Amino acid sequence: MGASNFTDDTLAGGCSAYRDAVEDLKARHGFDFVSIGLTAFIGAPLKWVYSAGATGERHRRIVLAPGHGIGGITIKSGKPMMFVDIDEEIDPREYSSYPIVFAEDLRSFCALPLKKDGRVVAVLLCAYRSVSDRHEESYRRLIEDLDGRLLDFDVVSDDFMDFESIAAEKRADSATNPIFVRSELSRVIAAQEDERKRISRELHDGVAQELLSISFLFNQMAGHLDDVGTGLLGQARNTVDRILDELHNISVELRPSALDHLGFLPALRSQAAVFEKTYGAEIVFEGSLSCDRFDQALETQAYRICQEAILNACKYADTERVFVTLEDADGWLHVSVVDHGRGFNTANPEIKGSGCGLYGMQERANLIGARLTTSSGPGGTTVTLVAPMHVVEGKEASR
Template identity: 80%
Template sequence: MGASNFSDYVLAGKDETYAEAVAALRTRHGFDFVALGLTAFIGAPLKWVYSAGATGERYRRIVLAPGHGIGGIVIKAGKPMMFIDIDEEIDPREYSSYPIVFAEDLRSFCALPLMQEGRVVAALLCAYRSVSSRHEKAYRRLIEDLGGQMCDLDVVSADFMDFERIASGKRADSARNPIYVRSELSRVIAAQEDERKRISRELHDGIAQELLAVSFLLKRLDAHVDSEGAALVFNAANDIDRILDELHNISVELRPLALDHLGFVAALRSQAAVFEKTYGAEILFAGGLSCDRFDQALETQAYRICQEAILNACKYSDTDRIYVTLEDSDGWLHVSVVDHGCGFNADEPEIKGSGCGMLGMQERANIIGATLDVASGQDGTKVTLVAPMHATEGKEGA
């Protein structure tokens, strides 16, 4: 059986077998959460398909490109990974690289690559929502219990990735080079937007177009090769499609074309769709604006503020739904981003990520003469932006 039809093979009769195996592992070893992620073919994204102990359905919406997230890293490297205390072993600036950690509030985990016919086709994740010195022994017992096999899949349990050494290096680097917020932040923000726009256009109009041309050539080549060559062409075409998807996501992160061509609302909806796939949260929009386009500076800064607010909710709120409301009245734009999650201390927020998000949001609001209010508590968080529909001239052009 080739790797390209692995997902069809699973759907044809392995659903119940895998689901039972996942549930049995959780029961036998006392894990809080166990999940099995599958990829359709080599180089394809991984999705968490089977689970036991999940807090909801959010994890099912996570899609991981190779090299991204726990499953994506395991699939790409073909090596197992283990964190006994996530808060101690992972630099907080790297948390967003592991969306399943947020989706299921994990504190320690062991992830094992699963192979078939010499190819890594799946990832097994076993985790706890607490920290204990006994967890490493539990993971070792899991490996011994599996005996190199899970159902019809071969378990890779040797040569763990050395994340402790990497994490130690990052902590030392953080101590030597702490993050400082520069003065005149508004000028930095304006320069950053210009550079993001330039790089985004180069990715879209340059590299992406070149890859599309190669993809078309491969499709023409398919009719002129034998069956073995056709399989290689098929895999190469899938690789190009995956790279194009990743380039698109990077381009959107940098500066979505929709922001320049279609406006604030279209760009925000497009970015929200990317966040839904990445973090598994459902992002619901309500309301609407009386006009499609307005001042470029306002569109840019409102988009960045809302992008940051939605991202923070996806990463830190521990909730499955995020609500975005858009309205305008008497020349004022009103936007709110609401979650009913765990909340935080808005007066003295805990530093996560780069630690510049809240300050950056406030500075962007200042640039366009807007007010930004962040209210958070045990019932969740509400970020409200109220901005004049005509931004003050001479402060920020794009």
């Protein structure tokens, strides 16, 4: 089975065997969740395809680039990972790097690279939703039981990645540099957006264009190489393509061009599509707007507020769907972001991520004279933005 069509061949020929394998491992070892993630070829994204003990379908929508998430990191490094207490071993600000943790509410896991023909093409993830001193022993028994083989895969079970020193350093950094809210945040936000826009433009117009030039040179070299050189050239092209994709993602995160060229709603839809792939939650847009463009300050701040609200719901709410409702009336823009997942104490929220998201959202709302309210409880969370609307002259929609 070639690496280039690995996923297609596996789905067509061995799906029942893989499903039986994850169910068997879950039953024999008492894991809460077991999954096999597959990648189509070296450098391609990974998806969790075969699972046992899943709480829903959310995890199947996660798409992990190499080096991202548990699966992506394991694939890229070729080394196994093990965390027996996620809350203790991972800095809370890094939780978003592991979307499967949110999707399945995991507290302990072991991820083993799976090789075929000497290449890492899949990942076995075994996990618990609780913490116990016995979990590491369970993972060791799993490795002994597998004895280096799972169906038609070779299992990599030595040279585990050492994250303890990294986690300890991050904890020390948190102690010496505690998270705080800057009272001058509202004065910084506008300058921050300008800087984001500048860096985003430089990445797109500078670094990305240079890489494209290199790609064109590769095309010119193709006819002057032997078979070995052609193979190496293909690898170089793939590397450049991955770098270009990463630069694009960074540029969009800094300042999406859609926000400047198309406006608030298209930019928000585009960002929501990225969140769906990253975190697995479906983001449903409801309602409509009577105009395409608004005042630039309103578009920017409303976009950032909604971006943060949707991201928080995807990361922390443990929900399958996030609903975004937009409408405007009588000169006011109304936006709500609703999830029906795990709520939180709005008066004394648990600090996760940078710990500044809710405060930053409120400051942004203050900048545009808007009202921002957040209500949360056992039935979920609702974030509502009501902002004065100023239509850009000549940009009204002809709907």
